[in-house]
Amino acid sequence: MKPSIFRKLILLSLLAFGHASYAESIKTIRIGSPDLTAGQKHAGGGVVDVLYNKKWLEQELAKKNVKVEWHFFKGAGPAINEALANNQLDFAFLGDLPPIIGKANGLDTQLLVPTARGITNYLAVRSDLSIKNFADLKGKRVGLLRGTADELSFVSALNSQGLKLSDVRVVNLDFNAVNAALAAKKIDASWGPSRFFALRDKHIVNLPISSRQLNGAGSTQGVFLGRQSFIRQHPNETQQVVTQVVKGLNWLSNAQNRVPQVALFFTQSGYPASIYAQELNGVNLKFLYSPLFDGYYTQQLQQKITLATQQGLIRKNIDVKSWINPSFVNQALEQSNLKTYWKPTQQYEYLKSVK
Numbered sequence: 285m286k287p288s289i290f291r292k293l294i295l296l297s298l299l300a301f302g303h304a305s306y307a308e309s310i311k312t313i314r315i316g317s318p319d320l321t322a323g324q325k326h327a328g329g330g331v332v333d334v335l336y337n338k339k340w341l342e343q344e345l346a347k348k349n350v351k352v353e354w355h356f357f358k359g360a361g362p363a364i365n366e367a368l369a370n371n372q373l374d375f376a377f378l379g380d381l382p383p384i385i386g387k388a389n390g391l392d393t394q395l396l397v398p399t400a401r402g403i404t405n406y407l408a409v410r411s412d413l414s415i416k417n418f419a420d421l422k423g424k425r426v427g428l429l430r431g432t433a434d435e436l437s438f439v440s441a442l443n444s445q446g447l448k449l450s451d452v453r454v455v456n457l458d459f460n461a462v463n464a465a466l467a468a469k470k471i472d473a474s475w476g477p478s479r480f481f482a483l484r485d486k487h488i489v490n491l492p493i494s495s496r497q498l499n500g501a502g503s504t505q506g507v508f509l510g511r512q513s514f515i516r517q518h519p520n521e522t523q524q525v526v527t528q529v530v531k532g533l534n535w536l537s538n539a540q541n542r543v544p545q546v547a548l549f550f551t552q553s554g555y556p557a558s559i560y561a562q563e564l565n566g567v568n569l570k571f572l573y574s575p576l577f578d579g580y581y582t583q584q585l586q587q588k589i590t591l592a593t594q595q596g597l598i599r600k601n602i603d604v605k606s607w608i609n610p611s612f613v614n615q616a617l618e619q620s621n622l623k624t625y626w627k628p629t630q631q632y633e634y635l636k637s638v639k
Contacts, residue, residue, distance in 0.1 A: 319356035327553035379433025388598035400506035441502030529549035
């Protein structure tokens, strides 16, 4: 055998051994989520709170002596993207804009499970101001955490009313800082999900408009994603994790768990239980928590990518079909006998149950 061929064989053997050793040596899986809490505990909302509280992931992965580390980020999507880029996380739960920005900037991720769709967002305006619609926002100070799903959904809502982001003065603040700034009258308005109900009940803000009144413009989606290198090296553990995510979405989708999930979110987040009770009242839970990469979900994702490009938030195009990896969620549905539990949905179907 020629020396050069022999050296190549040795090198290939070492590489194969290295990959095998790495795959066998996995001890911990690291999962990230935005921290949405108003209290002392951690909360990510939706399926994050279910899994974090019920410890299903920990119980499943303990079968292989693998631990689960949860990391909650006050910096939300931008901070999670940085952690993914530095290989400090293996998986993450996010809204729709941060994964788009991360992918366009070179993060080698795969979308594994849709975790929410059609999430309602609200325009929160100080109660001492006469702001009744989006036109009244011109020139006003709007608090948003830049680089998050809130920013892109706000742009979508503005565009639906013939306005642009440049028509308002955006103040970059995290979620808790937005609430404080509204109470202190440092900003005029904000845009986001039901966390504003607590401020409304204290007469600090009014909520004149929501994405439900805009035929879904301004609504957001959630996703569970992973680093492609981890998925490729640890497909079995990835499948275990995805199967538990689907189990959590199944629990949330069950109408009998509507009250228990309100109690769970209240316990984890510290926000009043009335917030979640109002937000989920009459909502089609099977739509909201469907894990299917169906036409509705992929269409909404593509629209957000297009909008992010138009806004200059990303410069590189994203191929949605190659970004999505449905194999793990499909296997989870098969394993759990849930193939027919969720149905592919039509656009804005969730509005039928809340009008």
